Amino acid sequence: MISPEFHRSRRELYREILQDNSMGFVFAGELKEDRGDQMFPFTPYANFYYLTGFEQPKAVFMAVKEEGKYREVLFIDHPDEKKQRWEGISYTKESVSAETGIEQVEYLEKFMESIPLFGRKNLIEHLYIDIAKWENNFTQNPAQEFAARVQSNYPYIRIHNTFWQLSLMRQVKTKEEIALHRKACQITSAGVLHMLKNLKPGMYEYQAEAYFDFVLKDNNAGHAFPTIAASGPNACVLHYVANDRQMADGDMILFDLGAEWGHYASDVSRTYPVGGRFTKQQRELYEVVLKGLEAAIARTRPGQPKDELQEISKGVMAEELIKLGMIQEKEEIAQYYYHGSGHYIGLYTHDVGDEHAVLEEDMMFTLEPGLYFPELGIGIRIEDTLLVTRDGCQVLSGDIPKTVEEIEAFMAG
């Protein structure tokens, strides 16, 4: 998958965030309960994975910059006998050190005593802790808990959150990351083509979805997010995931899906006529969205402010809707288009980064304009995963049928 050298190069950048006489902490996170005695499969916190490549729960990465010297320690949970017998997981300090390239690896019981903050002269003045929190509640994740405990016991310490700096690092991809994204997009493409070959009226949405899932499993890939397979009026529900409606001839189906490969996501949306041919109205509206997408793709290159792409798509689609007589004034498009035009993509499908950034080479994001007409039972979204290149962009999901002609020709066999 991704090399230890990649993670080492990320730690070199991380090191620059820390000022002298400070420490940095990044937590892997904990296993989460699913139901009964089952746990959710563990995925390490993205910034922890980015810096270490280590994938076991409870681990902590610590960096110390003290009187001009820098060192790193990775604390890992003690691998117990049960884990070894039941899950086949076994590792030692030495094997983890060899795998990750982090010289000093210690078991977690050494964590507190290894922090050169406690029981020492007051040399360390700053702690850099990576704290991300998505839910609006007061439950604490391990990073927050640690920050709160340090703050209450050592009020003279200044705590900084490194989440934003790491987000800015993650928004520009390395060649290795791009290769993983590329592979995720290839598998997604194979999955969509397989599904499209088998799509026909009378099927349930979940049956179409099953053809996509087969290709992912067949390639040993995971899902970047739950698949949306929304036919007819369901396509107007942005995050519809029930996928249990029976499709009729004359319906369109909106797919929003993506494979994940080596932790990196792909994210693609397509809207197809279930019976293989668009009606006149479907075709007209579909081409409005496609023009909106293509206009933004055409402007995607280094130097372009990212947040303008939304307005570019919106402006083109509004003009086209006026031509069709669907709206009179440009602003009325807000009635039919009510989400953002895309997002960064990376370790998260909706990845971190600065939405107001000026585009740079090797950034990756999606563009996904849409139009939704509940009264017509029509919802259309077309989304591609893009890589910014030196002088433009590359559409990594570009070989998935997208124009009316490509779609109808492919579906005709």
Ligand SMILES: [Mn+2]
């Ligand atoms: Mn998306």
